[in-house]
Amino acid sequence: MPEKTDRVQDQLVAFLPNLRRFAIALCRSRDMADDLVQRACERALANEQRFEQGTRFDAWMFKILRNLWIDDIRKRKVAGPQENIDERHDIAGVSGEREMEARLALNSVAQAIGELADDQRDVLLLVCVEELSYKEAAEVLAVPIGTVMSRLARARKNLAEATGISTAPTRSAVIKGVRK
Amino acid sequence: MTEETFSDEILMRFADGELDPDMVARIERVMEIDDRLVTRVAMFIETRTQAQAALKPLLDEPVPEKLVAAVEQMIEAKRAGERVATVSVLPFGRGRIARPPSRSQWMLPIAASLAAAVVGALAGYWAAGTNERTRGGLWVAGVIRPALAQALATVESGKEIRLAGISDRFRAIATFRNDSRDLCREFEVDSQDRSTVVSVACRSGDEWRVSFAVVAPGDAGGYAPASSTEALDAYLSAIEAGAPMSAEEEIKALAEVRQKGAK
Known part of the structure; x- marks a missing residue:
């Protein structure tokens, strides 16, 4: 038990x-x-x-x-x-x-997430929103980890384009940007 | 210093903390001197942060009560099922003549389903007999006929009587309270031409309601075989049956039932 x-x-x-x-x-x-x-x-x-x-x-x-x-x-x-x-x-x-x-x-970001292709949206939700690791997301989606990464990268590029997310250099944030 | 080039995926892994430390160090070195790289990494960090922020309100939204209740109910049902299926701890021992557990091998796994299904099957059991039997059925949809109700309110545990107007033998086994503190009685009824029914009835308002019954296979007359009592034990532990009352407590409790019934 x-x-x-x-x-x-x-x-x-x-x-x-x-x-x-x-x-x-x-x-x-x-x-x-x-x-x-x-x-x-x-x-x-x-x-x-x-x-x-x-x-x-x-x-x-x-x-x-x-x-x-x-x-x-x-x-x-x-x-x-x-x-x-x-x-x-x-x-x-x-x-x-x-x-x-x-x-x-x-909320334009939420809207843009909703407009992503399903496979991109799913991986974005799992990794970025629910904070699963790539490996865990791959397991949930039953796809190889490489697929998770390529979909996720595309999802984020599309999201950035759709919402005009600022990609201006924010050096200090980035240097500390490694999350784990 | 020659500038290294990194793929989007590598930079994303960097932003997500999914890179090995060596690679992280290499990227960080290049970022010191390459603002374009910083911008590319920032995009991945920003999209993550923004996606999280955008869907945060959905997380803060209260879950509809109906949904919570439905899930809680499922969990409760599951737990009750587990309690029924777990018969390792019996609420109390019964002084029955234990027979070799030949039937219990298969009875036990279905104990849980039995406990849930038997009440519905009762009407079938009694209705399946002759017309006379149908007319004289002891209960319909869990509601007990007067002869049985009278026996439940009067016969002390351990005693046996013949039910008025029907030739069935009624045997009171024990009196206890369930988890809702309702007065309950465990009893058995033998019919002359059929096997024994092992049953529990509890007070519900001014009447007795059968909450459990299992038709014990085998010969009528005498005590129910061990296999059917295992299903009963499982049921009793599911309703958190209290210990059987002492003779004095029982007399008092039954007297109260009769008083209320007379009003």
Whole structure:
């Protein structure tokens, strides 16, 4: 029996804000995100024994949630928009999306993140926002670490271009800029 | 000094702290003299900082109560399931004639599902018999018929009676309180033509409600085999059943039930 504090069920509730943020950024709708988060928690609890002690719980949860999301997209593509579940999602998605847009309009960086290609956005979220290492992100996305790096570099260049992020020399910050 | 050239990826790794110390030192040396390099590195640092800042509000947003409640409920259900599945600690021993655990090998893994499913199966058990049996069913959807209710309110643990109007034998096993402090009774009912039902009923308002029952396989008459009591033990530990009451406590508690019922 694992240590109580390491157990998935003991960490889940505290992690909900992060998981939900990741979900909203992925599907750009709060309603869909909440549904996604709930299903991810359900799956995590059902597969609790598969969580490897000593590995990052957040990375594990992000992977579960993202895989569910990818399944959803795939199902939608196969089934077409007539399928009931998609109908529900689309209806939920419309209001949610508008809400997200309203919020995003206030923040051009968030908007630019939302406009990135999915594969670039995902890696940016995991590394820059959720602070996973390249290796951990590669594990979540099930791609080689080299792919993580090339996508991440592209994502950041695109983000900088879209938002006009200042790239003026800030020498002192940079010299101290090595994070770890 | 010749200026080294670095790829975007290398600079990004530098900015993200994903480079080995030697490479970090090399880049830092060049940055001392190359402002363009500084600018390129700054872009990677800035995008990280800005992306984080941009999505910070989403993190601060309160998680909808509905979602939290749903997740908490799932966790609680999971924990309850684990408690049911863990039968290593029994709430209290029972003075039954233990039989060789031939059935327990397969009974135990399904104890958890049994505990959840048995109540629903009850109606089926009693309804599956003859018409007479159906009419005389002891409970429907967990609500107990008068004959059984009377027995629950009167028969002391360890005693056995024949239920009024039905030829089934009723045996009171123990009286205790569950985690909600409701009065509960563990009992068994033998029918003449069927096996024994091991059951728990708890007071809910002014009535008894069956919260657990398992049909013990094998011959009727006599005590339920050990396998069915393992499911019961699992259930009792899930509802955090208190220790069985002493004879005096039980008499008092049952008297209270009868008083309330008479009002």
